[in-house]
Amino acid sequence: MIVGTKTLIRAIGDDDLPKLVQWRNDKSIQQNLIGWHFPVSLEDEKLWLERVRGDRKNKRFAIEADSGEYIGNIGLYDIDFINRHCGFGIFIGDPRYRGGGYATDATTALVKFAIEELGMVRLWLTVLATNDKAIKLYERVGFKLEGVLRRQNFRGGEYVDENLMGLLKEELITT
Amino acid sequence: MMQSLTTRDRDKWLEVIKKVPSADCYAHPELGKMWEASYPYSFEAVYAEFGDKVIFYPFLVRPLIELPFGKKIMEELGPCFDITSPEYGGIFHNFEDGVPYDIVKQFNEEFGEFCKRRRIVTEFGRVQVLLSNTNLGPGYNVRRMGKVVWVDLTKTPEELEAGMTKEGRKKMRKAVRDGVSVREMGPEGFEQFPPLYYQTMEYHTAAERYYFPKSFFEAMERMDEKFCFILGAYFEEKLVASIIIIQHGGVAYSYLSATNRDYQELRPNNLLFFDMLLKCKERGCHSFVLGGGAGGEDGTYLFKLNFSQLEKDFFIYDRLHIPDLYLKLIELKTEYEHNCSHEDFDPQSVSFFPIYRAEWRPGENH
Numbered sequence: 064m065i066v067g068t069k070t071l072i073r074a075i076g077d078d079d080l081p082k083l084v085q086w087r088n089d090k091s092i093q094q095n096l097i098g099w100h101f102p103v104s105l106e107d108e109k110l111w112l113e114r115v116r117g118d119r120k121n122k123r124f125a126i127e128a129d130s131g132e133y134i135g136n137i138g139l140y141d142i143d144f145i146n147r148h149c150g151f152g153i154f155i156g157d158p159r160y161r162g163g164g165y166a167t168d169a170t171t172a173l174v175k176f177a178i179e180e181l182g183m184v185r186l187w188l189t190v191l192a193t194n195d196k197a198i199k200l201y202e203r204v205g206f207k208l209e210g211v212l213r214r215q216n217f218r219g220g221e222y223v224d225e226n227l228m229g230l231l232k233e234e235l236i237t238t
Numbered sequence: 239m240m241q242s243l244t245t246r247d248r249d250k251w252l253e254v255i256k257k258v259p260s261a262d263c264y265a266h267p268e269l270g271k272m273w274e275a276s277y278p279y280s281f282e283a284v285y286a287e288f289g290d291k292v293i294f295y296p297f298l299v300r301p302l303i304e305l306p307f308g309k310k311i312m313e314e315l316g317p318c319f320d321i322t323s324p325e326y327g328g329i330f331h332n333f334e335d336g337v338p339y340d341i342v343k344q345f346n347e348e349f350g351e352f353c354k355r356r357r358i359v360t361e362f363g364r365v366q367v368l369l370s371n372t373n374l375g376p377g378y379n380v381r382r383m384g385k386v387v388w389v390d391l392t393k394t395p396e397e398l399e400a401g402m403t404k405e406g407r408k409k410m411r412k413a414v415r416d417g418v419s420v421r422e423m424g425p426e427g428f429e430q431f432p433p434l435y436y437q438t439m440e441y442h443t444a445a446e447r448y449y450f451p452k453s454f455f456e457a458m459e460r461m462d463e464k465f466c467f468i469l470g471a472y473f474e475e476k477l478v479a480s481i482i483i484i485q486h487g488g489v490a491y492s493y494l495s496a497t498n499r500d501y502q503e504l505r506p507n508n509l510l511f512f513d514m515l516l517k518c519k520e521r522g523c524h525s526f527v528l529g530g531g532a533g534g535e536d537g538t539y540l541f542k543l544n545f546s547q548l549e550k551d552f553f554i555y556d557r558l559h560i561p562d563l564y565l566k567l568i569e570l571k572t573e574y575e576h577n578c579s580h581e582d583f584d585p586q587s588v589s590f591f592p593i594y595r596a597e598w599r600p601g602e603n604h
């Protein structure tokens with residue numbers, strides 16, 4: 064368990080799956096995420112969870128708010144212990160918890176964990192160049208724009224750029 | 239200018255650490271006896287002096303030929319080494335407000351050169367927990383690895399007892415009522431300890447690296463009694479639990495402990511640990527480090543919290559000195575594991591540092 068000031072990062076449990084299915088099928092969330100998204104069923108999610116539990120390189124967690132509610136997912140991807148870097152991702156599924164600093168808190172806590180306890184020296188992520196909320200969040204914790212993958216995504220009938228952002232261990236902003 | 243020492247330079251070593259009050263048993267050449275007698279390791283140190291200020295770094299050098307694929311390493315790469323701290327370690331110094339950054343940096347650079355010259359590929363260590371000196375300079379990765387429990391021995395015996403949990407005190411008093419008593423053992427203690435210890439390890443299915451050979455304990459018997467001693471808890475003149483303590487510079491550590499399974503219901507450990515604290519206080523120690531759990535905040539950790547609620551963050555550090563050799567060693571490790579039919583061995587997913595020393599347990603979810 065990783066503890067932030069207003070969130071807690073824990074393993075995803077079977078009880079979390081119904082909410083997760085709802086979010087996975089929520090267009091307002093999925094349109095901001097990279098990649099293609101097809102509708103999923105509870106059964107699909109169960110299989111997915113089985114798979115990710117045994118995965119050494121990709122770690123996905125649930126974000127729990129101080130109210131005790133499960134509000135979203137957060138994770139580390141492609142963890143590479145030789146070169147000591149990994150990818151990062153987050154979404155807040157429950158709209159009532161957006162804009163309240165929960166994402167910032169959870170991101171700071173998990174990035175800190177990756178650096179201090181897993182020994183990562185760099186974290187990276189990609190985000191749609193149109194996703195202002197997410198970019199602002201990442202900049203707030205210290206991620207910097209490293210490059211632009213031009214027209215990498217096809218969204219709503221047009222091509223959208225994808226930003227590559229990175230954070231070196233000394234760049235994390237914890238306050 | 240950085241100087242280096244081995245245990246053969248004992249007098250000089252003692253002269254240098256005399257200037258550093260915080261230098262405890264993990265900085266003391268006596269500790270080398272334990273390791274050098276039973277392993278092909280050498281206990282060494284480097285230091286630099288700036289007037290009356292000293293920066294001192296002790297460490298164990300291990301030859302990689304001891305690895306399961308050590309012969310292959312010799313054939314393909316020649317002799318290679320790595321560094322670890324005996325248990326705790328890191329930098330000891332006597333600068334009042336921490337070592338100034340330019341000195342850390344210079345020391346760090348010279349040590350990097352030293353390691354390259356000696357073909358020391360990687361360095362790993364656990365930071366002495368009371369000093370918590372994580373200011374190691376460039377190239378080091380410092381990670382937090384949980385917490386340890388320590389005891390403030392400047393308190394009176396009454397305060398120490400009052401500082402125990404109710405549960406712990408109850409068990410201790412019960413052991414006394416049942417007829418358990420604790421006393422310091424002589425040299426014979428180091429002969430009686432190993433069978434008890436191996437039994438304990440077997441019960442806990444401990445990892446191989448905790449199976450110290452007999453010669454390890456024989457070496458302790460030859461060590462200075464001021465530095466290393468052993469206590470036994472007895473019931474009807476039978477040894478039911480025992481603990482080895484090392485101590486220097488006012489700080490004591492419980493090094494290894496063992497319990498006779500047949501007498502476990504007597505719960506001798508609460509009494510044994512409490513008496514151990516009193517003995518160390520009598521010997522002039524100001525702090526006792528009980529250490530952490532075997533895997534985070536488990537039963538062992540909770541047991542230690544019975545004696546004191548003082549906790550410290552515990553840090554480990556590592557540094558890569560020769561990247562080319564490190565990558566080659568990972569290749570040899572991968573080849574070796576695949577030959578052992580661990581086909582899913584994937585070095586990128588091994589969080590253990592250095593990767594070539596990782597114990598690969600297939601299917602385990604890290």
Ligand SMILES: CC(C)(COP(=O)(O)OP(=O)(O)OC[C@H]1O[C@@H](n2cnc3c(N)ncnc32)[C@H](O)[C@@H]1OP(=O)(O)O)[C@@H](O)C(=O)NCCC(=O)NCCS
Pocket residue numbers: 091092095096097153154155156160161162163164165166167168189190191194196197199200
């Ligand atoms: C991207 C996402 C995680 C951002 O979450 P968020 O809830 O907006 O983030 P936070 O609440 O931490 O911070 C955002 C706002 O809350 C405000 N806030 C309120 N209280 C705050 C506090 N205590 N601490 C920090 N910020 C606080 C901030 O000022 C900020 O406002 P601003 O955006 O106007 O500057 C969220 O919008 C989301 O899940 N989107 C869908 C999925 C997605 O896009 N994921 C990223 C894919 S790369």
